[in-house]
Amino acid sequence: MSEEREYVCHGCGVLIQTEDPGKLGYVPESALTREEVLCQRCFRIRHYGDIGTVAQDPDLYLKKLSEIADTNSLVVQIVDLFDFAGSWIPGIHRHIGNNPLLLLANKIDLFPRSVKWGRLREWLMEAAQGLGVTPVDVVLCSAAKGINMDKAVQAIEKHRQGRDVYIVGTTNAGKSTFINRLLRDLGGEEKDVITTSPYPGTTLDAIRIPLDDGKAIVDTPGIVRKDRISEWMSPNDLKVIVPSSTIHPKVYQLNDRQTLFLGGLARLDFVSGPRQPFVCYVSNRLYVHRTKLDHAQVFQEKHHGELLVPPDKPETLPPWTKHVIHLSGKEKEDVVITGLGWISCGKEKALLHVWAPEGIRVVTRPAMI
Known part of the structure; x- marks a missing residue:
């Protein structure tokens, strides 16, 4: 060279x-x-x-993120609205210093049309504040479909006030897709500038895109979160679990002592409680199987990697661990398996056991929808 x-x-x-x-x-x-x-x-x-895998250095990416604190800029955090818990950057307020944060919730196109966007926006603002950040604004959008991109552009221009714009997010949240759409809509490019793919870790170093006023849009490497299941998936398995079209929720009226398998990636046991609905918000391509709890373990051992897929090779994932969840019955709650989706539960007291690969984050939250 x-x-x-x-x-x-x-x-x-x-x-x-x-x-x-x-x-x-x-x-x-x-x-x-x-x-x-x-x-x-x-x-x-x-x-x-x-879209073959690449070796990634999570600590290096976090170090690059922390450099933003020394700048005078607008920080735009892209979150995957379908995987909010898994695409939030933990402790982002510590990384960006005193710079304002604009929250762009990407992939709104995946949500059913019946969802009220105003309520969803309020939910996001409350969730962000609960995580230690008060965004200057929250915009729902879809970079892939071009939905609300005009509002995103307006919000960025309003809040950047002549400063650089840093686009941050976890891997696979849609940062590069958003920037490519942004540049096309602004008339600057006819084709993609930044490489995108459904596999985590496509952007490997900061990419600086000059603006007409001498400032720049900076696309940063995606922050790696190994506590979500999508980070463990092969490219072929990702095509199954990452939604590419509007979600069709799968509704199950369960009695206690029944089990739901989410492919071969997770399992929900309804141990005790009154009959109630469990609504699965997962990729339309992911197979959900219902069975009796008493038969669940034998069924899993027999069909894991065959009927219960992905993954085709269960040994590629950590062993499953049990999460004990008590539903309060005071409000509707979601059981979230980061990187996979969530199950919306009925407003009844219940005892659940949720099984997922060790290290994968399983949490409850007030119902998003």
């Missing part, structure tokens, strides 16, 4: 190198003459849909 100039990948921001095809940033030397230099990985993602 020429020593006179360093190249960075136009798609993911990684430093380009021509020496080792097995390492990140590789391109053949002849590719350096192109107007748009893409590393081999980004080239294969864009042209062949090859």
